[in-house]
Amino acid sequence: MNGLQILGTGRALPDHITTNDDLAKLVETNDEWIVSRTGIRERRFAREGESLTQFAVEAAQKALERAGLAPEDIGLCLMATVTPDCITPAQSCLVHQALHLPEDCPAFDLSAGCTGFLYAMETAAALLPRMSRPYALLIGGELLSRIVDMSDRSTCILFGDGVGAAVVKTTEDAPWFSKLGTRGEKDILWAPGPGNHPAWLHMSGQDVFKFALETVPKLARELLDQAGLDKDQVDWYVPHQANHRIVESVAKRLKVPLSKFYENIALYGNTSAGTIPIALDEMAEQGLLRGGQWIMCLGFGAGLTWGGALFQWQDKEEK
Ligand code: UT7
Numbered sequence: 001m002n003g004l005q006i007l008g009t010g011r012a013l014p015d016h017i018t019t020n021d022d023l024a025k026l027v028e029t030n031d032e033w034i035v036s037r038t039g040i041r042e043r044r045f046a047r048e049g050e051s052l053t054q055f056a057v058e059a060a061q062k063a064l065e066r067a068g069l070a071p072e073d074i075g076l077c078l079m080a081t082v083t084p085d086c087i088t089p090a091q092s093c094l095v096h097q098a099l100h101l102p103e104d105c106p107a108f109d110l111s112a113g114c115t116g117f118l119y120a121m122e123t124a125a126a127l128l129p130r131m132s133r134p135y136a137l138l139i140g141g142e143l144l145s146r147i148v149d150m151s152d153r154s155t156c157i158l159f160g161d162g163v164g165a166a167v168v169k170t171t172e173d174a175p176w177f178s179k180l181g182t183r184g185e186k187d188i189l190w191a192p193g194p195g196n197h198p199a200w201l202h203m204s205g206q207d208v209f210k211f212a213l214e215t216v217p218k219l220a221r222e223l224l225d226q227a228g229l230d231k232d233q234v235d236w237y238v239p240h241q242a243n244h245r246i247v248e249s250v251a252k253r254l255k256v257p258l259s260k261f262y263e264n265i266a267l268y269g270n271t272s273a274g275t276i277p278i279a280l281d282e283m284a285e286q287g288l289l290r291g292g293q294w295i296m297c298l299g300f301g302a303g304l305t306w307g308g309a310l311f312q313w314q315d316k317e318e319k
Helices: 020-024 031-038 052-067 091-099 113-130 205-227 244-254 272-285
Strands: 003-012 017-019 042-044 074-080 107-110 135-143 161-171 176-185 236-239 294-301 303-312
Touching (some): 003 052, 017 020, 042 161, 052 135, 052 161, 052 272, 074 091, 074 113, 107 113, 113 135, 113 176, 113 294, 135 272, 161 272, 176 205, 236 244, 236 272, 272 294
Antiparallel strands (some): 017 042
């Protein structure tokens, strides 16, 4: 079975912080409501003139550096996003251009909402063995502030901007268990295509909440079954950061202590395809990820899509 080894991670977020109190000046809301209903305290919004490309390139450069690899080593470049700078070419092509990736390194985008990074990992695991070089650059992230209606209190408090990246290679011996799914359903979480103005994101929050609790605990159990592991053998659960209450409910349903779930939603809100790679990068930086640990990433989002990966963290061999 082909699995992936994560060799290096990176992240890049706008430096401009918007607090709950800042949003309370725009819409009828307050810090207490937002913190108690979502766990979010602040988020980053890109300034006018900043682009997804610049954050994606910064995150990718850090991931390459930590992997000890150069752009010419990369054989596949994937970017998961729903807020590309252009409709065409793909966001990954803009990164390809900026990093001068080799011409025989294909680049394309994946649109799987907040599950995007898990879709990218699975695609890389399948495709990498057929590429010219064994390393892939995987990027997930958004400038959601570009499609969120800042006068809609049910969405503007939830989302933020940010990008995470990972450089991976395929391995045949490292354990890797994964599962992806889709429940085609537009009206719960969607944004209109080009030419439609305004292009705001629409969401039925309660339906997404329900979907997450229907799918994520079941997905976690299926991954554990695939691997023949007990829930307590997993060292870290890395959930999509959509709402602290969702994470709490998933932990409760799985009967896993909340302390095993990595959370940073208080600082960044929901950065969609960015949440999982940003979390992995923070965890790596804090020394939380050590060789031999079992990590389970769990995502859900627009599509509706869901997906998870359960793998053993491997320390990078020193060159
Ligand atoms: O990555 C996937 C993307 N999306 C998600 O994961 C979203 C998942 N869903 C959620 O996180 C939650 O459903 C929300 C945080 C969006 C909403 O929380 P909720 O507990 O489901 O609240 P609600 O929609 O049931 O609204 C409760 C009340 C309503 O007022 P009434 O009708 O009870 O008078 C809302 O109008 O809260 C009101 N409300 C607000 N009040 C203050 C809605 N948004 C706000 C707000 N501030 N920002």
